[in-house]
Amino acid sequence: MSWLFVLLQQLRQFVIPLLALLVFGRGDRNELWPLIGVGALVLLSVWSYFTYRYGVTADSLVVRSGLLERSLRVIPFARIHNVAVQQSLLHRLFGVAEVRLESAGGTKPEAEMRVLKYADAIALEALVRHRGLQVAPSQAESANEPSPVLLAMSTAEVLRHGLVSNRGMVVLGAGAAALAQFSPKLMPQMLKRWGEALFGYGDSHGYGIPDYVLVGLSLAVLLVVVLRLFSMVLALLQYHGFRLVEHGRRLTVERGLLARWRTSASRRRIQAWTLRESQMHRLLRRRSLEIDTAAREEGNGQQRALRELAPIATPDACDALIEHLLPRAGWAALDWRALPASNWWRLFAPHLPWLLLATGLLCLRVGSWGLLALLWLPWAVLLSRQQARRMAWACNAELVAVRGGWWSRHWRFAEIDKLQALRLSRSPLDRRCGTATLSLDTAGSGAMAPPLQIRFLPEAQAQALYARLAHELAKRPLRW
Incomplete structure (x- = not known):
């Protein structure tokens, strides 16, 4: 079939x-x-x-397709970065799965087996893992080595993840965009009719301005609650039964309620790490841990590469994962160096033109009520000051890391052996303030991940750190 x-x-x-x-x-x-x-x-x-046919040689996978226009692809096991096994609901009913094999870069999978028996799909994943390691003796792995579970998410943790991620808002925005593409006048007409019905009902019952304000706040709260509940349902469908398993030097994630995903990647293919903590994370005392690999996302937004090691977990669990997977990095003992907090105004300055433009447009539309937009100024100043106080960087013999944000915080770090390029840049404002920006590039870069760069670094420190990292990169082999 x-x-x-x-x-x-x-x-x-x-x-x-x-x-x-x-x-x-x-x-x-x-x-x-x-x-x-x-x-x-x-x-x-x-x-x-x-x-369509595929076969296995001693050190590679061979895929043959086409009859009139024939194609033959030979994929060495050592070049396969990620193995993804996906089961839709229909796949599960038939007991089959789809397998995708990823190498570094590229916009398409190196090989894609649409339908394999699930047992054969798991066997192919194990074959890739063991055959690939056989061609790299320094990373040899025993076939009988136990596979410990590094992280397992309970149903309560999955629901917390849905509460934090707010995926319902993303789906609602995508739906609104799709409706706008289908019929540009549909959404405005719907909002207009709802508004007319609401105000008509209010006028018939003699509601005043306080009543309208109360109704508006109630609808806003109801919308937030509904979207959060929708996000929790989506998280339950996508992350139910989440397990992070370690197979020797390879990490495997399994998740999903109706459709099941199984994604695998070698530990040495991890290029960069991102630790996130939003305000909702802090209320729940949780964080999330993500990684970047060299494989890219598909054009339709479908996730192919292993990206989330811990969609949500306690801070101690995230730190323990980092310490386990990067034992020589010394994550817990990093010496964080704060950046000058006096540069807060450089974080605030980009907000000011947009705020003034929005205020002017609102004043033209609603008169003096548009000046209420200036109430954003104190919050923008506070946000910029707090962000400047938290900005810091750290570097030791194995790891380089930056941290930033305040309301939504992040830590971004990578092993020095994974750095591919350094760039020291100075804008006119940097030259005026005596600072520089050091950007660090790796092979993998998440679409939504913060950049791995150190901003507002004093020029002398920037030059010294640039020279130090350049010297280290020159004498170390790149660990792809």
Whole structure:
């Protein structure tokens, strides 16, 4: 039944044109075009099934596809960075899985097996792991080595993650954007009708301004509660049964309630780390730990690479994970060096033009009430001051790290052996203030991860740190 899964994936790509033909078609002939299109997709799916083969050699995976236009790909096990095993609900009903093999970079998987028996998919993952390590004797792994669970999330922790992540707002924004693309006037008309109904109901009952304010606040609170509950449901679907398992030198994550994901990556493929702590995290006494690998995200936003080691965990659990996976880095003993807090105004300055522009537009729209936007100024000043006080950096023989943020805090760090480039830059404002920015680049870079750079560093310290890291990089081999 492999062709069925290929057909369903192709139908998802052509569903809109087929529906358009079905809805807007006129006459007997035109009404047959959707059926002809589905038939053509069925033939392509069956053709793909009969022309796709893969095999295993001593040190590589060989994938052959196509009949008229043939393709042969040879993928060494040592070059495979990530192994992703995915099961949709339909996959689970048939007892099969989809396997994707990732190497560094690229916008597509190196190999993609749409339908394998689940046992064969797990066996292929283990084969890649063991064969890949056989070609690197220094990292040899015993097949009988136990696989300890480094982190397991209970249902309560999954619900906390949904509460913190607020994925419901993201889904709502994506839905609103999709509706705007489908019909630009649909959302404004809906809001207008709801507003007219609400104000009409209020006028008929003699509501005043305080009543409208109370109703508005109540609706806002209700919306926040509904979105948070929706986020918790989404987290339960995506992160139920989350387990981080260590297979020798390889990390594997399993998660999902209806659909199941199993993603695997070698520890030495990790390029950079991000530790996050939002205000909601602090209220719950939790943090999250993410990593960057060299594999990239797909264009449709589908996560292929292993990214989250701890979607949510206690600070002690996150620190323990870092200490376990980076035993020589000395994470707990880092000597953090604060950056000059007097540079807070440089964090505040970018907010000022936008605030003045928004205030001017609001004044044109609603008159003097638009001046209320200036109430943002004290908060922006406080935020900039607190951020400047928390900004710091640390560097030892193995690790370089930066920290920043205040309301939402982050720690960003990488092993010195994983650095690929250094850049020391000075803007005109830097030259005026006697500071510099040191940027550190690795092979992997998360789309939403903060940059690994040290800002507002005094020039002398920046030059010294740049020279020190450049000397270390020159004499050390790059650990890809």
